[in-house]
Amino acid sequence: MAAAGRALDWWRGAVIYQIYPRSFLDTNGDGVGDLPGIVDKLDYVASLGVDAIWVSPFFKSPMADFGYDISDYRDIDPLFGTLADFDRLLAKAHALGIKVMIDQVLSHSSDQHEWFRQSRQDRVNDKANWYVWADPKPDGGAPNNWLSIFGGPAWKWEPRREQYYLHNFLSSQPQLNFHNPAVRAAMLDNLKFWLDRGVDGMRLDSINFCFHDEQLRDNPAKPAHLRTGRGFSADNPYAYQYHYYNNTRPENLALMEDLRTLFNRYPGSTMLGEISSEDSLGTMAEYVGDKRLHMGYSFELLVEDFSAAHIRTTVEDIETRMPHGWPCWAVSNHDVMRATSRWGGAGDDDFARQLVALVCSLRGSVCLYQGEELGLTEADVPYEALQDPYGISFWPNFKGRDGCRTPMPWDDSAQAGFTDSPPWLPIPAEHRARSVAAQDADPGSVLNATRRFLRWRQSLPALLQGDIGFIDAPEPVLAFTRDAAGQRLLVVFNLSAEAVQWTLPDGIEPQAIEDHELLAGRVDGCQLHLAARGVFFARLD
Structure with a gap:
């Protein structure tokens, strides 16, 4: 390049x-x-x-x-x-x-942000629609069944507006309303502030x-055996739902394009x-x-x-x-x-x-x-x-x-x-x-x-930007190639705390690579011997 x-x-x-x-x-x-x-x-x-x-x-x-x-x-x-x-x-x-x-x-944002301080005062101020507000159900309950990652309902009551506001995380982290064009413009301008500063x-x-989801539809329940995810376990109610409506909405794609348009004005960002x-x-x-x-x-x-x-x-x-x-x-x-x-x-x-x-x-x-x-x-x-x-x-x-x-x-x-x-x-x-x-x-x-x-x-173009292709190997061996700029490497890891031996596939003929201290493997005929936690790099040029 x-x-x-x-x-x-x-x-x-x-x-x-x-x-x-x-x-x-x-x-x-x-x-x-x-x-x-x-x-x-x-x-x-x-x-x-x-x-x-x-x-x-x-x-x-x-x-x-x-x-x-x-x-x-x-x-x-x-x-x-x-x-x-x-x-x-x-x-x-x-x-x-x-x-x-x-x-x-x-x-x-924080609930201490000036935007939210103003938004929560009433339903007619300049920032009234900058956060996600919703009326209670007829029985006074939360607008829907959405949950916070940090536990419990994702809605908190605000008596001044007699409405609930959405928080996907802590109740002190109210959700901004990105359906409002003014919010999108303000957030893009905040990013511009730091790009102009040189980040x-x-x-x-x-x-x-x-x-x-502007319709505030309920999230569907998730079966017990699928209740896993990022730090979530069966004891966190957040794992009980498919989160189809409170995040990852299709409107986000247009926002990604707006972000890219902004960043394209700062070459190299x-x-x-x-x-x-x-x-x-x-x-x-x-x-x-x-x-x-x-x-x-x-x-x-x-x-x-x-x-x-x-x-x-x-x-x-x-x-x-x-x-x-x-x-x-x-x-x-x-x-x-x-x-x-x-x-x-x-x-x-x-x-x-x-x-x-x-x-x-x-x-x-x-x-x-x-x-x-x-x-x-x-x-x-x-x-x-x-x-x-x-x-x-x-x-x-x-x-x-x-x-x-x-x-x-x-x-x-x-x-x-x-x-x-x-x-x-x-x-x-x-x-x-x-x-x-x-x-x-x-x-x-x-x-x-x-x-x-x-x-x-940094001296190996194949590791920096090369293509990757995996090679069949039994556990605990992870093997793949990296290819770029006329350089082809074999990369193998023994993920276990015990030494292992792996029979190299036909056509794989590793060539010596410059000595490196991490290399903890040796080739003997068609056998690759890997030490515990062994790492092996070789050329396939």
Whole structure:
């Protein structure tokens, strides 16, 4: 690809490092991370060899959902700093060759946003139709059976209007009415504010939730054996329904096209949509393409199933359904249990190294969540220290999201070099033992292995943007090829904690690839021997 084209399409095959600002570095001693902390650690981020950062919300907010409830889309919450701090972050990142993506939450605002403060006053004000309001049923009940992800009905009564308002998440996160053209225009203008400021891209939170069914039809019931999904279990009533009417409405497609029209005015900018629906891969296929989102982000590899079959089926499904689009993969983020714990490899450095190599070898872009490069495990946060309203509501069956949000361990001191004060979430001893300082000094650490792998990956066009094709192999072996620019690679993973042997299919004749520390396999005739958690790359040129 020509240099100019690659610059515009930098996001294809990019590794995007997710920063959860509350937990990255505290510079003012309040126990909460901030934007100056990110600025201070950008040299560390650059040392990883990533292409971009995605910074979770830092906008003004009452923090009921830790920034995903925004009260001012164009300003920084004082907890995190100032607009000047953000501009410094942007300038330093760009000087280091790092693109900057920010979270945007379009579907809902905080109930403290001035729009909602006005909207809730009466039915005739200028913002009266900016949120989703509905009359009660004749018996005073909620307008329909829609449920909130965080538990219970998705409607809350407002006595001043004598109406209910919709909230798909917390009751303090009222749903904006995207059927109103003025709302769509205002939200697009908010995005323009940050694009004009120089951001390179946006991760669009819950982007399929913007529109609702104007007829307010009830969602149908879901059979008990199908009550699964993103963090949902049978004890969460949200899993009891097919969510056909409260999200993923057909009107959303036109919004995706409006978004793309805006972003096309900023060459090199990109959109990554978070998509969680009844058929997330199908929705990704609809939402991603030349006239809609650049990339789609779903939860198929953020579940408990860790098997070669699940990974293959998921990737092949999206390859078949979205040949025109570009996926983005992740195995950890701020909403789910960390992968090393979720998939049974807690404390296993070889497993932590393998996970980075695996997600960075699939066709698509990659989101690495802060701490993955250290092999961090899920923290066990006691009930009395919980902050997440989701976990507090569903304890003890579901402990919430705090366990993956604990602060970054920079050293092995009492507060892990994160803060001089009590941190907003406790930092477990096992994380301090895996600190950046400790791993920096160890050439064989997960951190240094990640750095070397990401640098090595950048030299292989097939891994960056090549096609992918899977090869039949028995569990626990995951095998596929990557092809691009005259380069063809064989990629094989042993997903188990035991050594395995795999008979190579006819016609597969691996050629030696430059030595790399992650390679834990050898070919003997037609047999490939893989160590526990083994990773194998070879040329098929």
